[in-house]
Amino acid sequence: MTFKEELAKRSEEVQAVVYAYLPAEEGFQKTLLEAMNYSMTAGGKRLRPLLMQETYRLFGGNGKVVEPFMAAIEMIHTHSLVHDDLPAMDNDEYRRGKKTTHVVYGEAMAILAGDGLLNYAYETACRAFALEPGNPHIGEAMTVLTTKTGVYGMLGGQAVDVQSVGGTLSREKLDFIYRLKTSALIECSMMTGAILAGASEEEIRTIGQVASDVGLAFQIQDDILDVTSTSQELGKPTGSDERNHKTTYVTVEGLDKAKADVAAVSERAVCTLARLPQKNEFLKELIGALVTRRN
Template sequence: MIATVESILKKYLPEETGYQKTLLEAMNYSLLAGGKRIRPTMMQETYWIFGGEGEEIEPFMAAMEMIHTYSLVHDDLPAMDNDTLRRGRTTTWREFGEDMGILAGDGLLTYAFETAAKAFDKTLHADRVGRAIGILAQKAGIYGMAGGQAVDVELTGGPIPADTLDFIYRLKTGALLEASMMIGAVLAGAGEEEIHLCEQIAGDIGMAFQIRDDMLDVISTEEELGKPIGSDERNIKTTYVTLYGLEKADAEVRRLSERAIDALAKLPGDKDFFISFIKKMEDRSR
């Protein structure tokens, strides 16, 4: 599945030419750094669950990965997490400079919407594409990922109440996963209740995924993660582990995963991918 996403992503990479060539190189460097490609894969699998068969999903898959990648590029900046390693290679800002790292993130975010708009030429349902673009914008923006990140940054270095941490995780990590499943459902013509259910399922997956990330920052290794460990402690960040400990964090991952699997049973089509993914996520080491 990763190979499929990679081939789709490469179709939409900007050509590294012109006076702004360095910016385009930095964007592509970031996009091609590897990764699990979870979000576009979830989008495509949801599209298939609801019987989608067209190509309009592909620009959105690429756009989603561009938005996710831009968030990582900006996360790594000195003003944020100040990380120098991402996915086993030098972070974008260290490779191209801090100024170009900022611009690469900006470029990826903007180019994502240019890419998503190409779906209009690949569909008979322009209304679905328009709605999907709206979902992508909302879940990436101030009421989604960027909003969660803002609260996270503002409160770093001090205690964060449990309900606020939930809010941060639901937006910062969960929002793009929610958008992925919702867009797949919308483009395939799913009903309103089904779209809402997809949002709930993805929200639980995102919460479980982020809590597992908290755990890995403590129990994993730099070789396994492909990035420095202990950054939460180094940046004095409140996490599920610091609030509840490893045992309770693990229990919450499993509770959320079970709830997501139970909800999946209400959707049509083949859910084997999602069930397998959720079960692997519970015990992932990277």
């Protein structure tokens, strides 16, 4: 099987896990549940749960305890997209070629759907306690999940990003935003995978470094694609950073250096991964593929 075929197969498996944890659309709060599922089923690469699963396997994990966490990380990611798209935030009407949640369900319901997804993520992750009672790693994984999502992780990065629109950014602040807004959830995915598999502290630290570089490379590649890709390839309008006068890695460093840095940072991630005695060839190829992607 080629890597591409393998990726398609595993992504489908990951998506099935995520879908299995979506709430049933019933009861008086049916519209809220529909709005949540609308954004969850609107496509996406399922990259975070995929990275979590492969890291879990890298460290010898072979149970079901990782599955509620895989669903949770995708719900957290989707929560951030739903709220990011709101009129008071980025005011985006399309994502992945589909109308955004507030366009379909109205602003109030989109705010609640985003809240609902964030909360349901933790509700879902809590199912792990019943799957493996007494497993001490679950509390540790919950701690990393909440911390990397919150004000010292993704949400903190988003707040600084929102405040920075229209102004110019120092390289220091840009790095801060990238590290929190994008890398934190990638770190979260890989670290919780490692924790749940029972990896050592040293191994968790190493995989955190890998994830940090993967996140940075991923975000720079996003900036590059916003300049070089077509709207059709991306499923959303390109050139939005320029229109919004956003400081990005490309505006600070130029397109050529950005491309060279993506390659270097992703190479560093692969090298750090190779230092571990455990091997997962698919994970290695996945990291390489992320920075040559076209969408």
